[in-house]
Amino acid sequence: MIDVTMPQMGVSVAEGTVVEWKKQVGDWIEADEIIASISTDKIDTDVESPATGRMAEIVVGVGDTVDVGTVMARIATDAKPGEPHVSENGAPPAPAAAAPAAAPAVSRPAAGARRYSPVVMRIAAEHGVDLDQVTGTGRGGRVSKKDVLAFIENGPAAEEPPMHIESPYRPDEPVAAKRRRPRLQRVEEAPAAAPAPAPAGDVPAGQPLSRMRQAIGTRMVQSLQTAATCTTIAEADMSRIEAARRAAKLSYLPFQARAVVETLLEFPALNATLEDDIHTVHRDAVHLGIAVSLGEGGLIVPVIRDAQDLSVEGLAKRIKDIATRARSNQLRPDEVSGGTFTITNPGGYGSLMATPVINLPQVGILDTEAVVKRPVVVTDELGNDSIAIRAMTYLCLGWDHRALDGAYAAQFLAALRKKLEAWPVA
Amino acid sequence: MATMTYLQAISDAMREEMRADERVFLMGEDIGTFGGAFKVTDGFIDEFGATRVMDTPLAESAIVGCAIGAAVEGLRPIAEMQFSDFVSCGFDQLVNVAGKTYYRMGLSVNITVRLPSGGGFSGGPYHSQNPEAWFMHAPGLKIVAPSTAEDAKGLLIAAVRDPNPVLFMEHKHLYRRVKGDVPAGTYETPFTARVARPGEDLTVIAYGAMVHTALEATADLGSVEVLDLRSLVPLDEEAILRSVRKTSKVVIVDEANSTCAAGAQVAALIAEQAFEDLDGPVVRVATPDIPIPFSPPLEQAVLPQVDDVREAVRELLEY
Numbered sequence: 001m002i003d004v005t006m007p008q009m010g011v012s013v014a015e016g017t018v019v020e021w022k023k024q025v026g027d028w029i030e031a032d033e034i035i036a037s038i039s040t041d042k043i044d045t046d047v048e049s050p051a052t053g054r055m056a057e058i059v060v061g062v063g064d065t066v067d068v069g070t071v072m073a074r075i076a077t078d079a080k081p082g083e084p085h086v087s088e089n090g091a092p093p094a095p096a097a098a099a100p101a102a103a104p105a106v107s108r109p110a111a112g113a114r115r116y117s118p119v120v121m122r123i124a125a126e127h128g129v130d131l132d133q134v135t136g137t138g139r140g141g142r143v144s145k146k147d148v149l150a151f152i153e154n155g156p157a158a159e160e161p162p163m164h165i166e167s168p169y170r171p172d173e174p175v176a177a178k179r180r181r182p183r184l185q186r187v188e189e190a191p192a193a194a195p196a197p198a199p200a201g202d203v204p205a206g207q208p209l210s211r212m213r214q215a216i217g218t219r220m221v222q223s224l225q226t227a228a229t230c231t232t233i234a235e236a237d238m239s240r241i242e243a244a245r246r247a248a249k250l251s252y253l254p255f256q257a258r259a260v261v262e263t264l265l266e267f268p269a270l271n272a273t274l275e276d277d278i279h280t281v282h283r284d285a286v287h288l289g290i291a292v293s294l295g296e297g298g299l300i301v302p303v304i305r306d307a308q309d310l311s312v313e314g315l316a317k318r319i320k321d322i323a324t325r326a327r328s329n330q331l332r333p334d335e336v337s338g339g340t341f342t343i344t345n346p347g348g349y350g351s352l353m354a355t356p357v358i359n360l361p362q363v364g365i366l367d368t369e370a371v372v373k374r375p376v377v378v379t380d381e382l383g384n385d386s387i388a389i390r391a392m393t394y395l396c397l398g399w400d401h402r403a404l405d406g407a408y409a410a411q412f413l414a415a416l417r418k419k420l421e422a423w424p425v426a
Numbered sequence: 427m428a429t430m431t432y433l434q435a436i437s438d439a440m441r442e443e444m445r446a447d448e449r450v451f452l453m454g455e456d457i458g459t460f461g462g463a464f465k466v467t468d469g470f471i472d473e474f475g476a477t478r479v480m481d482t483p484l485a486e487s488a489i490v491g492c493a494i495g496a497a498v499e500g501l502r503p504i505a506e507m508q509f510s511d512f513v514s515c516g517f518d519q520l521v522n523v524a525g526k527t528y529y530r531m532g533l534s535v536n537i538t539v540r541l542p543s544g545g546g547f548s549g550g551p552y553h554s555q556n557p558e559a560w561f562m563h564a565p566g567l568k569i570v571a572p573s574t575a576e577d578a579k580g581l582l583i584a585a586v587r588d589p590n591p592v593l594f595m596e597h598k599h600l601y602r603r604v605k606g607d608v609p610a611g612t613y614e615t616p617f618t619a620r621v622a623r624p625g626e627d628l629t630v631i632a633y634g635a636m637v638h639t640a641l642e643a644t645a646d647l648g649s650v651e652v653l654d655l656r657s658l659v660p661l662d663e664e665a666i667l668r669s670v671r672k673t674s675k676v677v678i679v680d681e682a683n684s685t686c687a688a689g690a691q692v693a694a695l696i697a698e699q700a701f702e703d704l705d706g707p708v709v710r711v712a713t714p715d716i717p718i719p720f721s722p723p724l725e726q727a728v729l730p731q732v733d734d735v736r737e738a739v740r741e742l743l744e745y
Contacts, residue, residue, distance in 0.1 A: 117705045119674045139745050145674045145705035146627075 002051040004035065004073040006066050016040045017065040018072065019211065027055045029075060036072065039211045043300070043333050047072070054079035119145050125249060127152050132327075212298040223360045227274075228401035231355040234413035238371045238391040240423040247425070252393075253290075253345050254316035256368050259419040261286045261307045261315075264341055267412040270364040271340045274403045279363075282340045284308075289339035289359060290319055292326040293346075300326050301359055303339040343368060347393070356398040363403040364412075367396040430608045433601035435575035436540075437466050439582035440504060442612045444474055447502065450586055451478040453489050454506030454540075463508050464542060464601060486516035493537040494524050494591075502586055503537050510541035510595065511555045524591040525566030534589040538582070544635050544681055545729055546599040551717035554725075556634075556682035558595050562659055562691065569658040570617060571595035573637035575606040577656055580615025587614060595658075597635045604638070617657035619665035625651035628743055629669040631692055632679040633658065636730060640679055643735035650739060658688045666692060667700050674705035675745070677738050679730055684712035706745040711738050 006016045019037040023029055029049045036047040056076040060066050116124070116131055120143055124131050134151045136143035209217065223229070241255045264271040264286050272281045288307035292300050302322040304310070310318060325331050342359045347369035356367040371393045378388045395416060399409045430438060444450045451474075452467060458481040461468035471479040482489050486507060493503040507513045513520070520539070527535045545554030561567045568590050572578040578596065585592035622637055626649040630640040633655040644650035653669050655662065670676050676696060678689035693708045711730045719725050 117674075118702045119705045122702045142745065144745070 001056060002053065002075045002077050003071045004047065004050060004075060006038070006060075006068050006070045006072055007047060008068045015065050015067050017211070018060050018062050019044065020062060021058060021073075023049075023055050025055050025058055028079075029053060029055055037329075040333060041215070043329075043331055043336055044212060045329050045331075049075060051075050051077050053077035116143055117145070120148050123148050123152070128251070210297070212294075212300075216298050219360070220357050223357050226360060227358045227363075229355075229358055230399055230401050230406065230409070232397045232399065232406060232409040232413060233353060234395045234397075234410070234417050236393055236395055236417040236420045237376065238393050238420060240425050241420055242371070242391045243425045244423050248312065250312065250316045252371060253343070253368070254312045254319060255423065256345075256366075256420070257288060257290070257307065257315045257319070257343055258310075258312045259416055259423070260341070260343060260366055261288060261310075263412060263416040263419060265308060266415055267408065269404045269408060270399065270412055272363050272403060273340065273361040274363050274400060275361040279403050285340070287338050287340045289342035289362070290322060291342060291344035292323045294327060300331070300336060301339065301342055302326055302331055302335050303337065305338065341365070347371065353394050353396055356396060358398050358400055363400040364409075365398040366416075367398065369394050369396065427607050427609055429605055430575050430579075431602050432572075432575045432578050432596070432604040432606075433464065433466055435579040435606075435608045436582055436596055437468070437470075438608065439579040439586075439612075440467070441470070441473070443583050443586050444470075444478065446612055447586075449500065449502045450504065451480065451496075451501060452504050452506065453480045453482050453493060455482055455484055455489075455508045457481060457506055462506065464598065466506070466540075486512050486514075487519050490516035490519035490524065490537070490539065493539070494519060494527065494535050497536045497591075498527070498533050504540060504586060505537060506540045507542070509549075509553050509598075510543035510557050511552050513539070513541055513557055514560075517560070520561065520567065520591070520593075521564040525564050527566075528590070529566060535591045536589050537591045538585045538588075538594055539591070540582075540594045540596060542598045542601075543595050544597040544599050545718045545725060546635065548720055548722050548725055549598075549718070550720040554718035556595070556680075556687075556713075558593065558658055559682055559687050559690075561593055562688060563686070566591065567659065568592040568617065569595065570656060571597070571634040571658060572615075572656060573597075573600070573604070573622070573632075573634055573654050575604060575608050577615050577620070577654075579608050580613050581617070581656065583612050584614035584617065588617075595634060599635050600638070615656070617660055617662075619662035620654045620656055621665075621669070622652040622654040623650070625649040625673065627673055628675040628677065628739060629653055629673045630677045630679060630735065630739060631655065631666060631669075631689070633688065634681060636679040636681050636735075639730060639732055639735055640677075643732045644739055647736070647739055647743065650743075655688070655692075661688075661691065661695070663695055663699070666695060670696050670700045671703045674703050675742050676704075677709045677711060677735065677742055679735055680710070680712035681729060682713060683715045684710065685715050687712055706742050709738050709742050711735055 016038040019039045021036050023035040029035060029052065031050070031052045032048045034046045035049045038045060038047055053075040055073060057074040059074070060070065060072045120131070123145065129148060129151060131143055134143045134147050136147055138144040238252065241252060245252055245255055268281045268283045271286055272279055286307045288304045289301040290304065292302060294300060304315070304318045304322065307315065322331070322335070339359065339362060341362055342365045344356050344365060345368045346354065350370045352369050354367045354369065356365045358365050371391050373389050374392045375387050376390045376392060377385050379385050395413055397409055397413055440452065452470065454462065456463060457467040458471040458476060458479045467479060489505050493505040496503045507516070524535045524537060527533050543556050558569050558571065561569055568588060570581045570585060570592060572581045582594055585594050622641060629651045630644060631653045632640045637652065637654045640652045644652065651669055651673055653665065678692050680687040680689040682688065689710050689712055693710060696708050711734055713728055713730065716728065719728060
C-alpha cells in the first residue's frame with residue numbers, strides 16, 4: 001500500500017485543495033498517471049501517481065484543503081490489472097467494471113496531441129498559427145501538414161490572430177432582428193406544476209466561479225483598492241520592429257519585452273515593488289512577468305527571472321516555454337512570484353487601448369496592443385513633413401501613483417518608444 | 427524505337443556500343459559460345475568474334491583484374507559477373523584497385539561490371555543477393571541500377587563511356603518481366619533519379635525491381651510519388667530532397683538486406699537535410715538481415731512484397 005500525499009510545490013506553498021479526483025476507488029492506475037487536480041493559492045496543478053496499482057482509498061475529498069504532506073489517497077500496489085477487486089462493501093464487482101482495457105489507453109492522454117512534426121512546427125511558425133486551434137485528422141488526432149495548411153487556407157485564423165497589422169475596424173455586420181424572448185415569465189403565467197424557480201428555458205443556470213476566477217477576482221479588486229492606478233499612453237512607430245521581427249521570424253512581444261527590460265534599467269522606480277510603504281527598487285535585475293491567457297480558465301503571470309540577461313531570441317524562447325507550461329498546468333509556484341514588472345499583451349485580438357490593472361506588489365504594468373497601419377506625419381532629415389503609412393501601436397502603461405508621478409511614467413514611455421523606433425535592422 | 431525486354435535492352439546497349447566503339451569488349455563466364463547464363467550475350471561471339479567476347483575461367487578476381495589492366499591500356503571492357511553474388515571473389519580488385527587507381531596514379535579505370543542481382547525466383551542464398559551497398563561504401567566506384575528497359579540501355583551505355591569504374595546492377599527478375607519502348611542507336615541516360623510517377627502526399631523511394639513493387643503497391647492509394655533512384659553513386663540528393671520537401675512523408679524500399687542498405691543512406695540524407703520538411707517518421711521497407719531462402723513462401727516472406735509496401739504507405743499516409 002502506497003500513500004499519495006499533498007505535494008510540496010515550491011517553498012512558499014503550505015497547503016492545497018483537491019479540485020477533482022480523476023481516479024476513483026477501484027480504478028487501475030499506472031505510475032505517473034494523473035490521478036487528481038489540486039489547487040494552491042498560487043497555481044493549479046495535477047498530482048501524478050507515485051506507483052502502479054489500484055486505488056484503494058480516497059482520504060481527502062473534493063474541495064477539502066489540507067497541509068502539504070497530508071495523505072490524500074492510498075494505492076494498493078499488490079493488485080493486478082484486470083483482477084476483480086473487492087470494493088468497499090465487500091461485494092465483487094462485475095468483471096466489466098474492472099475495466100483494465102481502459103487503463104493503458106488513458107495512461108498518457110494528451111501526449112500525442114501535443115507533439116507536432118517538424119514541418120508542422122515550421123509552417124505554424126512561418127504563419128503564426130496557434131497549433132492548439134488546429135483540428136488534427138491524423139492518427140490519434142495528430143495535426144498533420146495537411147491540417148495546418150488547410151487551417152491557413154480556410155481556418156478561422158486566416159487573419160493571423162496573434163499579431164495582425166491590419167486595421168481592426170470592420171464595417172458593422174447587418175444584424176438580424178433578434179427574436180426577443182421575455183427574460184422572466186410572469187409568476188401568474190408560470191404553470192402551477194412548477195413551483196420551484198427552476199432555471200428551465202430562459203434563465204441560464206448559475207455556476208460558481210472556478211477557484212482560479214475567484215483568485216483573480218480577489219487580486220484584481222485588491223489591486224484597484226490599494227494602488228493609485230493611473231494609465232499613461234504613448235504611441236510608437238513599429239516599422240523597424242516589424243522588419244526585425246520578420247527577419248527573425250518572431251512575434252512583436254520578445255522585441256517589446258527586450259526594449260522594456262532595457263528601459264526599466266534606466267527607470268528603476270518602475271522596476272519595483274511597493275509593500276507596506278516600502279518601495280523596493282531593483283536597479284540591476286528585471287524579473288519580468290508575462291501575462292498568459294489560459295482561455296476561459298483565466299490568466300496567470302509567470303515570471304522570467306533575470307530577463308536583462310536574455311537576448312530577444314532568448315526571451316522569445318522563454319516566453320514560449322512559460323506560456324506552454326502555463327497552459328498545461330506545469331508551472332511551479334515559484335515561477336509565478338517575485339516579478340518586478342509585468343507585460344500584458346492582448347493586442348493579438350485587435351484591441352487598441354486598455355487600462356491594465358497593476359499586478360501587486362509591483363508598481364507598473366505595460367499593456368501592448370495591436371499594431372495597426374495608420375497614416376502618420378513623418379519628418380525627413382531636412383525637416384520636411386510628409387504623410388506615410390506606418391505600423392503604429394499604443395503603449396499603455398499602468399502605474400501606481402503612490403510610488404511615482406506622471407512625468408516619470410511619461411519619460412519611461414518616451415524612452416521605450418525611442419528604443420522601439422530606433423531598433424537596429426540588419 | 428522498338429519494344430524490348432529489359433534483357434534485350436541490355437544486349438542492345440552492348441551490341442550498339444561495340445559496333446560504335448572498337449575499344450569496347452566483353453569478358454565473363456560462359457558469355458561466348460554459350461551466350462551467357464541468361465543469354466544476354468547470345469549471338470555476340472558470331473558478330474564480334476572471340477577476341478571481343480572472351481570466355482574466362484571461373485575467377486572473378488582475375489576477370490576484374492584483367493578488365494582494370496585493359497582499361498588502363500585504353501580499352502573499355504564490360505565484365506560480367508555471372509551472378510552478382512560471385513562479385514565477392516572480385517572484391518579486392520574492385521575496392522582496392524579499381525576504386526583507388528585514379529586517386530593513387532591518376533589513371534582512368536574505365537571498366538563496366540555487370541552484376542545480375544536480386545531475388546524473387548527461388549534462387550536461394552547464393553543467387554539472389556543485392557550487393558550494391560558493399561560497394562557504395564567504397565570510394566571511387568559508381569553504381570547504377572535501372573528499373574526499365576529504356577534506362578537499362580541508356581545507363582549501360584553511359585556506364586561504358588564513363589571514365590570511372592561503374593557497377594551496373596541489372597535485376598535478374600526484371601530480365602523478361604519488364605518490357606518497354608527503347609530508342610534505337612546509342613544514347614546515354616544520366617546518373618540521376620527519375621520520377622516514375624508524380625504525387626503530392628507521400629514519396630516512395632526505390633530502385634531496380636522495387637520501383638515496380640512500389641508502383642503497384644501505391645497505384646490506388648491517392649497521390650503517391652514514386653522516385654526511381656537509377657543511380658546509387660552518385661546519389662541524386664537534389665531529386666530526393668525536392669520530392670520529400672513536396673510531400674513531407676517518405677517510404678524507402680530496399681530489396682537488399684536492411685542494415686546499411688542504399689535506403690539507409692537515403693534515410694540519413696533526409697533526416698539531416700529535410701528535417702524541417704518531414705511530417706512523419708522516415709519509414710523503411712527492406713529485406714531483414716538474413717540470407718535469401720530457397721523456399722518460395724519463405725522467400726516471399728523475406729523480400730519486400732507489394733502488400734508490405736502498401737501497408738507501410740497506408741500507415742504513413744494515415745499518420
